[in-house]
Amino acid sequence: MTTDTADTAAPAAPLLRAEDLHVSFAGRNGAARARAVDGVDLDIRRGEIVALVGESGCGKTTLARSLLGLVPPTGGHVTFDGKPLDYSSRALKAYRKRVQLVLQDPSGSLNPRHTVYDAVAEGLRIHGYGGDERAAVAEALSRAGLRPPERFFLRYPHELSGGQRQRVVIAGALVLEPELIVADEPVASLDASVRGEILALLLRLRTELGLSALVVTHDLGLAWNIADRVAVMYLGRIVETGEVEQVLTAPRHPYTQALLSVLPEAPGDPVVLTGEPPDPSRIPAGCRFHARCQILASGEAERAGVADACRGRDLEVLDGAGGTQVACHWARATVAG
The missing domain is CATH 3.40.50.300 (P-loop containing nucleotide triphosphate hydrolases)
Incomplete structure (x- = not known):
């Protein structure tokens, strides 16, 4: 049968x-890797x-x-x-x-x-x-x-x-x-x-x-x-990934939004990120983008109730299999809400 x-x-x-x-990579003169x-x-x-x-x-x-x-x-x-x-x-x-x-x-x-x-x-x-x-x-x-x-x-x-x-x-x-x-x-x-x-x-x-x-x-x-x-990718990690049309037409991570905002065809004003990416030997606590994040600086993360998480809680490594994913406390909170 x-x-x-x-x-x-x-x-x-x-x-x-x-x-x-x-x-x-080993740091110079005993500095952190x-x-x-x-x-x-x-x-x-x-x-x-x-x-x-x-x-x-x-x-x-x-x-x-x-x-x-x-x-x-x-x-x-x-x-x-x-x-x-x-x-x-x-x-x-x-x-x-x-x-x-x-x-x-x-x-x-x-x-x-x-x-x-x-x-x-x-x-x-x-x-x-x-x-x-x-x-x-x-x-x-x-x-x-x-x-x-x-x-x-x-x-x-x-x-x-x-x-x-x-x-x-x-x-x-x-x-x-x-x-x-x-x-x-x-x-x-x-x-x-x-x-x-x-x-x-x-x-x-x-x-x-x-x-x-x-x-x-x-x-x-x-x-x-x-x-x-x-x-x-930002500071050693992938922070957003997915099908190209999904990510580039509806970016969820503030870093991706900032990168896209400077393209000639992008709507609205360009997002100017403050400062330089942190030293990879001194990666900050919490979200590694939070020191330059326009969402945190504007108070939107505070209003969403995730500002403390942005500053102090790390995000897991994104799965590489191909689905749309984002390493951002604010993006996840706004979707959940």
């Missing part, structure tokens, strides 16, 4: 997962683009480098394709074939003495590629939008435009056929006219190759144009 069952299959496991990740990443859960699913946004110094680049295995965590762990990340040299070499980094400055990423061909072929040579190197380089350049690829083989970086150099960097990542790319400010150094082309390229690569991507940026406009989900 057979029994019909409803399709209740669980969602596919994430391609990459960080669980309670911590990265800290700087907690650059201070408890982060984050999932990236296959074929998904996640934007990690926040001010400079919030920990997002350190988090990205830890996910790449470049900075071992001091707590928590990273899993890729269901297996814990192994930090031995051999295991990391194999991992970095599957997970590639695209840096923000193509001029700094490319050796000025290397031709485009050598720049793209470098990864193949490091990993002992046994196939047709010329064909692989040509295919990667073509996928990155440099066509015909042979026309670029013998050029040097100084002979290319900024957009072309960024495409070469992307081709250097694509040549190894990775499953995930981590793009750190991929269009920050490019002219506005070229930014859209590179973003369109990343979206096309996701569609054609099934690539996953973590895009690290301070630009919420970029996140809106490219990401499926967004994670907003």
Whole structure:
């Protein structure tokens, strides 16, 4: 006898997962350790683009480098394709074939003495590629939008435009056929006219190759144009996360609201945050944003009955699985009310 069952299959496991990740650095002359990443859960699913946004110094680049295995965590762990990340040299070499980094400055990423061909072929040579190197380089350049690829083989970086150099960097990542790319400010150094082309390229690569991507940026406009989900980071933690349209059209955390308020198309007056983010070696008690929070300063948190909690009660690490979440006493109180 057979029994019909409803399709209740669980969602596919994430391609990459960080669980309670911590990265800290020793302070100078006996100073307290700087907690650059201070408890982060984050999932990236296959074929998904996640934007990690926040001010400079919030920990997002350190988090990205830890996910790449470049900075071992001091707590928590990273899993890729269901297996814990192994930090031995051999295991990391194999991992970095599957997970590639695209840096923000193509001029700094490319050796000025290397031709485009050598720049793209470098990864193949490091990993002992046994196939047709010329064909692989040509295919990667073509996928990155440099066509015909042979026309670029013998050029040097100084002979290319900024957009072309960024495409070469992307081709250097694509040549190894990775499953995930981590793009750190991929269009920050490019002219506005070229930014859209590179973003369109990343979206096309996701569609054609099934690539996953973590895009690290301070630009919420970029996140809106490219990401499926967004994670907003402040002082070592993700403070708001969810589907990009939900978070960016109805932000709940005061920090996210402030970041969005300075975009040209944002309604109302920009929110000017006072002061700088606190020192990561001296993270304040309570909500780590409370010293700069416009909601607390205006008295709204007091009226909602959460001002003391804002100043003295820490918030838990947000689940990285993808639902809309916010680490804010005031936001939670106003929803509950």
